[in-house]
Amino acid sequence: MNSIGIIANPASGKDIRRLVSHATVIDNNEKINIVERIILGAQQNGVKKVYMMPDPYNMGYRVEDKLKTSGELKCEIEVFDFYKEDTVEDTYKAVQMMNEKNVGCIVTLGGDGTNRAVAKDIQEIPLISISTGTNNVYPDMIEGTIAGIAAAVVASHQFDKAAYSNRDKIIEIETAGQLKDIALIDAVISRDIFVGSRAIWKVEDIEKIFVARSHPASIGFSAVVGGKTIITEADDFGAYVSIDKNAPKIKIPMAAGIVLPIGTSEPVILNFGEKHETTTYCRGTIALDGEREIEFHQNQTFIFKISRNGPWHVDVKKAIEVGQQNGFFTV
Amino acid sequence: MKISNETIIEMYEKMVKIRKFENRAMNLFAEGQVGGFVHLYIGEEAVATGVCASLRDDDYITSTHRGHGHILAKGGDMKYMMAELFGKESGYCKGKGGSMHIADATKGILGANGIVGAGHNIAVGAGLAAQYKGTDQVCACFFGDASTNQSTFHEGLNLASTWKLPVIFICENNGYGISVSQARHQNITDISQRAVSYNIPGITVDGNDVFAVFEAVQEAVARARKGQGPTLIECKTYRWRGHFEGDPTVYRPEGELEQWKKKDPIPRAEKYILDNQVMTQAEMDQLNAKIDAEVEEAVEFAQASKFPDVASAVLDVYTDIVEEGRTR
Amino acid sequence: MRELTYGQGIKEGMRIKMLENPDVFIFGEDVGLFGGCFGVTSGLFEEFGEKRVRDTPISEGAIIGAAVGAAAVGLRPIPELMFVDFATVGMDQLVNQAAKMRYMFGGKLKLPMVVRLPSGGGVAAAAQHSQSLEAWFTHVPGLKVVYPSNAQDAIGLMLTAIDDDNPVIYLENKTLYAVPGQVEDEVKPIPLGKANIKREGNDVTIITYGKQVYDSLKAAEMLEKDGIDAEVIDLRSLYPLDKEAIFESVKKTHKVVIVSEEAKRGSYAGELAAIIADECFYECDAPIKRVCALNTPIPFSGNLEAYVLPNADDVVEAVKSLF
Numbered sequence: 001m002n003s004i005g006i007i008a009n010p011a012s013g014k015d016i017r018r019l020v021s022h023a024t025v026i027d028n029n030e031k032i033n034i035v036e037r038i039i040l041g042a043q044q045n046g047v048k049k050v051y052m053m054p055d056p057y058n059m060g061y062r063v064e065d066k067l068k069t070s071g072e073l074k075c076e077i078e079v080f081d082f083y084k085e086d087t088v089e090d091t092y093k094a095v096q097m098m099n100e101k102n103v104g105c106i107v108t109l110g111g112d113g114t115n116r117a118v119a120k121d122i123q124e125i126p127l128i129s130i131s132t133g134t135n136n137v138y139p140d141m142i143e144g145t146i147a148g149i150a151a152a153v154v155a156s157h158q159f160d161k162a163a164y165s166n167r168d169k170i171i172e173i174e175t176a177g178q179l180k181d182i183a184l185i186d187a188v189i190s191r192d193i194f195v196g197s198r199a200i201w202k203v204e205d206i207e208k209i210f211v212a213r214s215h216p217a218s219i220g221f222s223a224v225v226g227g228k229t230i231i232t233e234a235d236d237f238g239a240y241v242s243i244d245k246n247a248p249k250i251k252i253p254m255a256a257g258i259v260l261p262i263g264t265s266e267p268v269i270l271n272f273g274e275k276h277e278t279t280t281y282c283r284g285t286i287a288l289d290g291e292r293e294i295e296f297h298q299n300q301t302f303i304f305k306i307s308r309n310g311p312w313h314v315d316v317k318k319a320i321e322v323g324q325q326n327g328f329f330t331v
Numbered sequence: 332m333k334i335s336n337e338t339i340i341e342m343y344e345k346m347v348k349i350r351k352f353e354n355r356a357m358n359l360f361a362e363g364q365v366g367g368f369v370h371l372y373i374g375e376e377a378v379a380t381g382v383c384a385s386l387r388d389d390d391y392i393t394s395t396h397r398g399h400g401h402i403l404a405k406g407g408d409m410k411y412m413m414a415e416l417f418g419k420e421s422g423y424c425k426g427k428g429g430s431m432h433i434a435d436a437t438k439g440i441l442g443a444n445g446i447v448g449a450g451h452n453i454a455v456g457a458g459l460a461a462q463y464k465g466t467d468q469v470c471a472c473f474f475g476d477a478s479t480n481q482s483t484f485h486e487g488l489n490l491a492s493t494w495k496l497p498v499i500f501i502c503e504n505n506g507y508g509i510s511v512s513q514a515r516h517q518n519i520t521d522i523s524q525r526a527v528s529y530n531i532p533g534i535t536v537d538g539n540d541v542f543a544v545f546e547a548v549q550e551a552v553a554r555a556r557k558g559q560g561p562t563l564i565e566c567k568t569y570r571w572r573g574h575f576e577g578d579p580t581v582y583r584p585e586g587e588l589e590q591w592k593k594k595d596p597i598p599r600a601e602k603y604i605l606d607n608q609v610m611t612q613a614e615m616d617q618l619n620a621k622i623d624a625e626v627e628e629a630v631e632f633a634q635a636s637k638f639p640d641v642a643s644a645v646l647d648v649y650t651d652i653v654e655e656g657r658t659r
Numbered sequence: 660m661r662e663l664t665y666g667q668g669i670k671e672g673m674r675i676k677m678l679e680n681p682d683v684f685i686f687g688e689d690v691g692l693f694g695g696c697f698g699v700t701s702g703l704f705e706e707f708g709e710k711r712v713r714d715t716p717i718s719e720g721a722i723i724g725a726a727v728g729a730a731a732v733g734l735r736p737i738p739e740l741m742f743v744d745f746a747t748v749g750m751d752q753l754v755n756q757a758a759k760m761r762y763m764f765g766g767k768l769k770l771p772m773v774v775r776l777p778s779g780g781g782v783a784a785a786a787q788h789s790q791s792l793e794a795w796f797t798h799v800p801g802l803k804v805v806y807p808s809n810a811q812d813a814i815g816l817m818l819t820a821i822d823d824d825n826p827v828i829y830l831e832n833k834t835l836y837a838v839p840g841q842v843e844d845e846v847k848p849i850p851l852g853k854a855n856i857k858r859e860g861n862d863v864t865i866i867t868y869g870k871q872v873y874d875s876l877k878a879a880e881m882l883e884k885d886g887i888d889a890e891v892i893d894l895r896s897l898y899p900l901d902k903e904a905i906f907e908s909v910k911k912t913h914k915v916v917i918v919s920e921e922a923k924r925g926s927y928a929g930e931l932a933a934i935i936a937d938e939c940f941y942e943c944d945a946p947i948k949r950v951c952a953l954n955t956p957i958p959f960s961g962n963l964e965a966y967v968l969p970n971a972d973d974v975v976e977a978v979k980s981l982f
Contacts, residue, residue, distance in 0.1 A: 014523050014535040019550050019562055025533055027524040057520040083586065086567075192332055194603065196542035197534075202332065283607050297607050391732065424765035432763035441731050442764055446755050452721045453756065456728020456736075463684065463710065463734060470728075483751075486721035493716065647766030648800050650824040652899060 002155045003049035004042055005098035005125075007091055007118055008035055009110035010055040012132050016197040022257030026132050028057045031109050034130060034144040035063045038107055041148025043075040045329065047155055051101055052079045053094035056086050091117040099123060104155025105314070107147055112138045112289035113198075116184050119170065119311045126154045126165050127311040137185045137218045138289070142316050150316040153323040161312055164319035166233060168310030169212040173286065173294070174303040183288040184310060186211045186221035189302075193283045195295055200287040201255055203243070203262055208278065210240040210270070210304050219253045220290055227252050229267050233313075238306035239267040240276060276304045332546045336609045342384050342541050343600050343610075344618060346376040349400045350597060351626045352409055356399065356416060356430075359630070360576045365416045369430050372400030374539075374571035377596035378503050379404035381544025381566075382471050385552050391439040391457040391470035393450035396431050397503075397570070398443030401473050406438045413629035419636035426639040427647065441470075447508075448481030450474055451500070455487045458496035458561070467556040469497040471548070477508025479522050488563065492529040497555035499548060502565040503538065509574045510582040526563040538566025539596040542603075569594075660843060666699045666836035668810030669775070671846075672817025673700075673737060677707055680735065683821055686713035687722055687739030687775070696741050697777060697836050719749035723774065727756045727826075730772040735821055742788045743776040743830065746795075757826040758801030769824040773817070778806075779870055779920050780968050781834040786956035789964075791869075791920040794927040796828045797898045803851055804897040806830040808872040810840035812895055815849030823851065830897075832870040832920075852899030856908070860890035863978050864908040866931055867918040868894040871950075871969065875918050878974035887978060897927060905931070906939050913944045914981045918974055923951035945981040950974050 013026025039050055052060035060079035067073035080097050084090055095118050098106055108118050108129045115129050115138045128147050129139035153159065171183040187210040190200060200206075213233055214225035225231070225241055227250035247263035254260050270276055279301045286294040286302065296302070323329055353373045359365040372379070375397075383392070383404035394401040402412060407423070415422030416430050423433045434442035441457060444450050454472030461468040478484055479502060491498045502522045506513050513520065526533020532551075536543045544566055551562035569591035573580045604610050610618070645654040663671065676683045684707075685700060691714035694701030704712040715722050719740055726738040740746055746753060753774065761768050780789035796804045803825055807813040813831075820827040857872060858879050865875045872893045879889040890908050894901065909915055915935055919928040928949040935947055953967045 010520065011535070014521055014533075016534050016536065016547050016550065018523075018526075018534045019532040019547065019554070019564075025521075025524045025527050027527070028520060056514075058514070083590070085590070193334065193607070194332070194542040194546075196332060196540065196546040197536050198543070205332075295603070295606070393728075422765070424763060424767075427765050428763040434760075434764040434767065436731070436764075436768055441728065442760060442768075444756075446751055449724070449751060449756055452724020452752060453728035453731065455721060456725035456730070457732050458728075459725050460729040460732045460734045463729070483720050483724065486716075486718040487724070489716055490718060490721045490725065647762050649803070650761070650766075650769055654800065 001048045002046050002152065003051065003101065003103045004047055004151045004155050005051045005094070005101070005103040005106040006035055006038060007053045007094055007106060007108045007114070008055065008059050009091065009108070009114040010057050010059065012110040012114055015199045017199050017201065017255055020201050021255035023255070028059060031132055032059050032062050034109055034132065035059060036067060037144030038148035038151065039063065039067065039075065039077070040072060041145040042152045045149055045152030047152045048075050050075055050077045051098055051103055052077060053090055054079050054082065054084050055090065056084065088117050092121060095121045099125065104157055105151040107151050108139065110139065111136045112185055113291045115139055116182065116289045119184055120182060122311045124312065126161055126314045128154070128314045128316060137220065137222050140316065146320070147316060150314060150319040153319045153328055154314055156328065158328070159322050159326065163322050165312040165314045167308050168233065168313045169238060169306055169308050170310040171210050171212050171238060172305045172307055172309070174305070175300060181288055181293060183212070185213060185289050187304060188221055188287040189278065189284060190287055190292065191282060191284045192292060193285065195285060195292045198291040200290060200292055203254065203260055206243050208240055208242050210238065210276070212238045212306055214239065220255065223252050223254070224262055224264060225267050228264065236308070237269050237271045239269050240304065241265050241267050270304070270306045272307055274305070278302055278304070332549065334545070338384060339604060339609050342380050342545065343604060344622065345380040345384070345404050346541060346597050346600060347619060348409070348622050348625070349376045349379065349403050351622050352403060352412070353399060355626050355630060357572065357576060359416070367429050369416070369576045370397040370574065371570070371572040371576065372397050374591065374595070375503055375505060375568045376400055377541040377544055378501065378538045378566045378568055379473070381541045382501050382548045384545050385548040386469070386471060389439060390468050391441055391454070393441050393454040393457070393470065393472045394443040395450060395473055395475060396443065396445050396447070397475070398431070398433060402433050402435065402440055402443065405440050407433065407435050407440060409625060409629040410632045413633040414636050417633040417636070418638065419633055420639040421632070421636040425643060448474065448478040448483040451478070451483045451487030454498050455491050455496060458491060458498040459494065461497050462494070469499060469552055469555040471499045471501055473501050473503060475508065476502060476504040476506065476513050476522060477511070477516055479525060480517055488525070488529040488531070488561070491561040492531045495558060495560035498561040499551045499555060500561060500563045502563065504565050504567050505570045507574070512582065521565060523563055523565040531561050531563060533563040533565070535565045535567060538568030539594045539599065541596055541600055660841045662839050663810040663842045664836060665810050665813055665838050665840065666697060668813030668840070668842065669699050669817060669831060670703065672814040673821070674703065675818060676821040677711060682733065683735045683737065684711040684713070685737045685739065686715050688715060688717055688741045690714060690739050695739070697833060699836065719745050720752055723749035723752035723757065726772045726774070727752055727760070727770065730770045731760065731768055735771045737773045737775060737821065739775040741777065743778040743792050744787050744790050746776055746792065753802070754799050758799045761825070762801060770826050771824045773820045773827045773829050775829045775831060777833045778830045779832040779834060780957045780964055781870070783959060783961060783964065785959040789957035791952070793830055793897055794921055794925055794930070797927050797930065801826065803827045803899065804830065805851060805895060806868045806897055807895060808835070808869050808893050809838070811842045811846060812849060812855070814842065814846040816895060818846070818848035819851055822848070830869065834870055849895065851896045852901050853896065854901035854904040855893045855895055856890065856904065857893045858889065858891040860888040860912065862888045862912055863890070863914040863916060863981060864905070864912045865889050865891045865916050865918060865974065865978070866894065866905060867891065868897065869920065871918040871920060874969065874971045875974055877971040878978065881971065881975050882978055887982065889978060902934065902938070905935065909935060909939050909942045913942055915943060916948045916950060916974060916977045916981070918950045918969060920968060921951050922954050923949055924954045926951050948977045948981065950977045
């Protein structure tokens with residue numbers, strides 16, 4: 001049976017960047033509307049079952065109720081029945097269950113942070129990510145209906161996933177001989193000494209920036225490196241730079257509405273398999289995809305590596321092209 | 332975010348002070364030494380602490396019925412608070428206010444308040460006064476999730492945003508309006524989104540992480556001082572006790588409290604402090620002992636204090652009129 | 660002496676204090692650019708600017724609440740609500756906050772604020788714009804309540820009210836705004852709790868305030884023709900209350916008629932009657948009479964409204980019933 005999983009992060013689009021930049025709130029009703037459109041797009045193209053992560057706003061049940069009331073729901077919606085922590089743990093748990101249910105595709109609604117959480121354990125399931133976050137590089141601005149149609153193509157298992165998706169790069173962060181965490185786009189070492197409100201925006205506290213990809217037309221840290229060099233998803237390497245107050249500055253879009261002059265060292269390429277080891281000299285935090293996650297103190301050693309151990313990221317356009325070329329949409 | 336070890340220790344001390352004060356108040360109520368309605372702040376300490384650590388002495392706060400934490404965090408004196416809970420003459424309000432009405436104008440504390448939602452507009456007034464006088468003072472307005480359904484919330488945000496007043500609206504979303512869960516009292520989960528309607532920044536932070544609250548409020552205060560207007564900060568938190576002491580809390584799903592106890596803000600801060608060697612365990616123990624002593628001292632002070640002379644009941648209604656008393 | 664209308668008197672009181680004290684400011688619905696719904700604040704916006712004569716949104720709770728907050732931290736706000744009827748919307752802020760904060764906080768706060776509330780019927784404004792609600796305010800410990808009847812008193816009471824460190828409810832009768840009166844060149848503040856004997860008489864005491872002062876004086880003239888010599892007391896200040904003036908008069912006349920525009924049931928007139936019965940019973944040789952509005956909402960149609968509101972004839976009739 002063709003099935004998909006939907007992870008709509010109820011917390012995305014509300015963090016402190018609405019205060020320290022010009023971002024706006026994305027409320028959960030808008031996410032509900034997007035989920036509806038995904039389901040309507042998907043069920044018309046053969047998806048019979050949709051699994052959803054539970055959340056405090058009950059987005060899954062609200063969607064089910066709305067579509068049942070309007071008489072449009074043809075597939076089955078199952079909101080996982082587990083005890084909600086109302087934290088990122090819910091995402092981990094939902095991804096694990098979607099793996100157990102062997103869903104054909106996972107669709108996320110969130111930002112870079114949401115996708116990072118999903119990527120940790122998504123394994124071989126292809127990922128479609130819709131942006132409802134703040135400073136996003138990873139997810140795409142796509143219409144929910146189109147995302148739903150693409151998800152149906154993917155979940156049909158009729159086509160080779162290499163035809164419409166690529167395995168993403170990630171940044172792996174190891175400490176004490178163990179994988180500590182991953183990032184999809186960027187990892188930043190900061191002298192900000194606590195996780196606090198998570199988002200990171202104070203450039204003056206930043207020491208080093210690692211990126212899996214970089215482009216001057218992105219926003220946030222990948223743009224910092226992108227100001228000097230472009231690294232695409234296809235390149236089998238990443239890079240890092242150190243912030244250097246004395247270096248010539250480049251104007252970088254750091255956050256919504258915030259363009260700052262930033263000076264860095266020249267990017268150092270990190271090829272697959274290469275390790276960059278760094279030992280901390282003070283307290284600080286490591287931010288992953290724009291959110292402070294790891295607090296460290298003096299004399300801790302971290303290893304940063306770039307690999308292609310990320311999720312299969314679906315190119316929505318390509319997936320639909322594959323469907324169209326193979327008569328998938330023919331009635 | 333630059334933050335000194337002193338500030339971290341100070342915030343930790345404040346949270347522990349609130350916890351220990353509240354625990355003691357809880358026991359005193361159970362023993363019958365303290366009467367009336369007592370609404371405890373246990374579990375929500377990080378909010379008041381993180382907020383008030385970002386304020387100056389000459390900044391204002393408005394508080395709620397659950398106000399002990401706010402008052403301690405803004406520098407209220409435990410002795411006078413405890414004496415007020417006992418209804419003693421030496422209390423903050425000379426025994427006329429009790430738990431729900433403690434104020435200390437000298438610390439900018441414009442009063443706890445027994446009316447849900449009443450603080451919003453008083454905070455707007457204090458912000459208006461700061462703007463009017465051209466000072467850079469701000470007012471932090473504490474309120475719960477349920478009060479965001481009162482017209483005053485909307486009136487207050489509207490006026491504060493229209494006049495760009497230096498008010499930081501701090502929503503302590505503890506998930507319940509007395510017994511009614513948030514899902515049953517409003518059709519949203521993130522109160523921060525209500526800021527959109529007033530065209531001001533609205534954010535949601537982990538209200539059980541004192542650093543997250545502190546950081547957000549620092550930014551909002553800086554913004555307000557610069558004349559950029561109000562901010563709505565929603566702090567997600569949870570009250571461990573019932574709405575009031577004696578509330579059987581039958582409305583809570585099983586396991587919910589335990590789940591939130593895992594997010595207890597105090598051990599979280601302790602872990603940070605020890606991990607980062609801000610304090611040693613011995614120093615921390617010493618600080619805890621000091622606060623224990625301070626709470627006991629406050630209780631003794633309250634117990635030793637006199638009840639107010641009944642003749643004082645007719646004073647303080649006005650600045651200049653003494654109302655008629657009884658002849659008995 | 661000079662001539663000013665009642666409305667101009669209210670304005671002059673505010674203006675004098677605004678010139679004197681930068682902490683005094685006005686805000687409310689349409690009080691600024693528009694000059695107030697009844698024109699009372701006209702010209703002040705131009706004179707003092709937007710900062711001190713502020714238009715607010717139509718948010719009665721916010722208007723009173725913000726006044727409470729501003730007063731609590733040292734300003735002397737004069738909020739206006741356009742119609743006393745709208746006070747219902749801001750009632751929590753008046754009753755639970757303004758009136759009680761000082762007491763609840765053990766006398767450690769001052770709340771100097773003057774709340775202007777245009778009251779009364781007679782302008783075909785119907786049930787939600789015509790009430791007389793002074794009983795509500797006088798009932799609440801912590802509020803002071805004044806109700807001037809003429810331009811001179813409007814100034815004098817305003818000067819005192821603004822300087823008072825307690826919340827003062829300043830009731831204005833909207834039919835009087837255009838009524839001219841003689842005003843001293845330099846008006847002195849009138850202490851709160853000082854009644855004004857508008858007409859001396861020996862046979863009956865008519866206690867009143869606001870617009871009914873005029874009806875009562877007219878009634879007194881009519882009664883004079885019938886040989887009844889009425890004394891008319893204009894209370895001016897409802898709380899604090901000048902009991903002394905009332906008792907002095909009752910001791911002389913031994914008969915009392917109380918006239919107000921309120922619905923009779925639960926009225927402040929009733930409270931006045933009770934005070935006299937309680938403390939001055941043996942001086943009375945007739946029942947204490949109240950002449951008030953009927954116990955109905957105020958109707959729209961002119962003849963209905965005139966029927967519901969009290970007038971001079973009603974006062975005459977009540978007085979005559981005592982003889």
